[in-house]
Structure formats: C-alpha cells, structure tokens
Amino acid sequence: MIVTLGLVLAGLQGCAAVPRAYVPNERSGTISVIDTTSDTVIATWPVGGKPRGIAAAPDGRHLFVTEQTSAALLVVDLADGKVEHRIPLAESPEGVSASPDGHWVAAASEVANAILLIDADSHQVVSNIVTQGKNPEHAVFSPDSRWLLVSAEDATQVDLIDVHARRQVGSIEVGRRPRGIAFTPDGHLAYVACELDSTVYAIDLPNRAVVARIAAGEFSNGVTMHPRGHEVYVTSGRGASVSVIDVGRNEVVDTIAVGQRPWNMAISADGRKLYVANGRSNSVSVIDTARRARIADVPVGQLPWGVALR
Numbered sequence: 511m512i513v514t515l516g517l518v519l520a521g522l523q524g525c526a527a528v529p530r531a532y533v534p535n536e537r538s539g540t541i542s543v544i545d546t547t548s549d550t551v552i553a554t555w556p557v558g559g560k561p562r563g564i565a566a567a568p569d570g571r572h573l574f575v576t577e578q579t580s581a582a583l584l585v586v587d588l589a590d591g592k593v594e595h596r597i598p599l600a601e602s603p604e605g606v607s608a609s610p611d612g613h614w615v616a617a618a619s620e621v622a623n624a625i626l627l628i629d630a631d632s633h634q635v636v637s638n639i640v641t642q643g644k645n646p647e648h649a650v651f652s653p654d655s656r657w658l659l660v661s662a663e664d665a666t667q668v669d670l671i672d673v674h675a676r677r678q679v680g681s682i683e684v685g686r687r688p689r690g691i692a693f694t695p696d697g698h699l700a701y702v703a704c705e706l707d708s709t710v711y712a713i714d715l716p717n718r719a720v721v722a723r724i725a726a727g728e729f730s731n732g733v734t735m736h737p738r739g740h741e742v743y744v745t746s747g748r749g750a751s752v753s754v755i756d757v758g759r760n761e762v763v764d765t766i767a768v769g770q771r772p773w774n775m776a777i778s779a780d781g782r783k784l785y786v787a788n789g790r791s792n793s794v795s796v797i798d799t800a801r802r803a804r805i806a807d808v809p810v811g812q813l814p815w816g817v818a819l820r
Contacts, residue, residue: 535811
C-alpha cells in the first residue's frame with residue numbers, strides 16, 4: 511500500500527509547501543520520498559535496476575536519475591513518481607547534476623571516461639566530452655552554469671569543462687581519488703573531497719589554483735555547501751561522520767556522527783537541515799545545521815546512493 515499511498519501524496523506536491531527529499535536506493539531499485547517536516551518516508555517509487563546519481567530540475571517538475579544496469583538517465587515525473595523518459599547513456603553512469611539555469615543535465619560515465627551533456631528540454635544527448643581523469647564520478651555545474659568541474663576515481667586532479675564550448679579546457683591538481691564537489695554560492699571557490707588522502711581541497715576557480723588543503727574525516731567523499739556559503743559539509747566513509755568546515759577559515763570546526771558509510775548529501779533551501787545517505791545503514795541521517803546535531807535517522811531502501819531535495 512505504501513506505493514499507492516505515496517503516489518497520491520506525491521501528486522499533491524504541486525500545492526504543498528513542504529519540500530521532499532528523494533533518495534535513490536541502488537540495491538532496491540527504488541526511490542524513497544521523505545517528507546522533510548516529519549522526516550518520514552511517505553512514498554517508495556519503483557524504478558528498477560540500480561539507481562545511483564540523482565538531481566532535481568530547477569523548475570521542480572522532474573528528477574534526473576542515472577541507472578547503472580541499463581546505462582540510462584531516468585527522467586522521473588515529480589507529480590506521480592513515474593519514469594517519463596529513459597535516455598541512453600554510456601556504460602556505468604554515476605553522478606548527475608542539473609545546471610542552475612535549467613538548460614542542461616550532465617552525467618558522468620565511468621567506462622566511457624566521459625561526461626554526457628543532455629538538453630533538459632529535448633532529452634537529447636548533445637555532447638560526449640572525454641575527460642583526462644579516468645573513471646569520472648561527479649560532474650557539477652558552477653552556480654552560473656558556465657563550468658563543469660569533474661572528479662574521477664582514478665585521478666589526482668579535477669577536470670574543468672567549458673559548457674558552451676563543450677570540451678575540457680583545463681585541470682587542477684588535487685589529492686588522490688577526488689569525489690564530491692561543491693561550490694560557494696558566488697562560484698569563486700570549489701571544495702573537492704579526495705578520498706584516499708582524507709583531505710578536502712579548496713580551489714580558487716577563476717585562478718584555477720588550490721588555496722587550501724583541509725584534513726577531514728577518514729575516506730572523505732560527499733560534499734555539500736550551505737546556501738549561505740559559510741559552511742561546507744563533508745562525509746567520512748570510514749568515520750561514519752560528517753565534517754563541518756568553516757569556509758572563512760578553511761578549518762574543520764565540528765564533526766557529527768551519522769550512519770555507516772555515509773556518501774552523498776543534500777541540504778534544504780533554507781539551510782536548516784542536511785540529509786545524508788548512509789549506504790551500509792540503509793538510512794538517511796538528518797542533521798540540524800544550526801545545532802550541528804543529528805536529529806533523525808530515516809530508514810530507506812538498500813544501499814542509498816545520495817539525496818536530492820525539491
């Protein structure tokens with residue numbers, strides 16, 4: 511009954527003021543829908559395969575979800591949870607992001623060693639951009655939608671793509687196995703977690719230079735920026751925690767315990783709540799950012815990969 515009830519509730523989203531958190535469960539082949547007021551699952555949408563990366567369209571109408579087994583990008587209608595389109599991608603897609611201007615979707619393909627740029631309106635792949643870093647995992651748009659910063663598992667740099675030119679135009683040396691990426695709201699700084707070095711690198715994007723190296727939790731991976739840009743949050747895969755970094759000082763100022771193998775995250779538009787996908791705990795931890803305290807653990811499906819809020 512949860513799916514049927516969930517679809518009814520999801521259909522009311524257009525008139526509801528409460529945002530939802532959407533969690534792709536890789537092993538369950540589902541998306542869990544969390545009400546962010548009660549922090550409970552109100553729907554479970556079956557999408558099949560192994561859903562991984564997730565991003566919400568800026569207009570609030572769709573989710574974009576990479577699905578590993580069919581090498582596709584799923585376009586999910588947020589009104590009813592149904593898959594409207596399946597866009598063929600290259601083999602083993604992982605991270606996905608939607609450009610803030612609403613024009614583009616970028617999906618990272620490990621095996622093809624490329625970033626696929628998709629027109630958000632026509633749902634057509636318009637470019638296949640090969641990157642220097644091997645096995646790309648995340649491709650994240652800058653706030654002005656001009657740039658894509660790309661991390662790769664078998665790399666010691668992040669690659670910079672000019673979205674208009676549709677090609678890589680540079681790279682910036684960081685640590686081993688760069689993972690999550692987040693920008694400050696003005697787009698001047700980008701923070702990159704390097705898993706094997708348990709270090710976060712702060713990059714001055716206009717100058718394409720590292721300006722700080724910040725020791726973080728063991729096996730740092732997911733990165734999320736506060737909407738105000740004063741703090742950045744980094745998951746520690748082995749530490750089962752989230753590090754809080756003060757952007758002004760580029761120092762870790764707090765550590766918050768969460769579930770096992772925390773991975774990717776999302777933060778509410780008002781910055782009050784951080785949602786953390788815990789892969790091995792099959793849960794999402796909810797953090798009150800003002801108190802820097804975990805306030806809930808929400809059971810979801812198996813092997814949650816990340817979170818999107820809308």
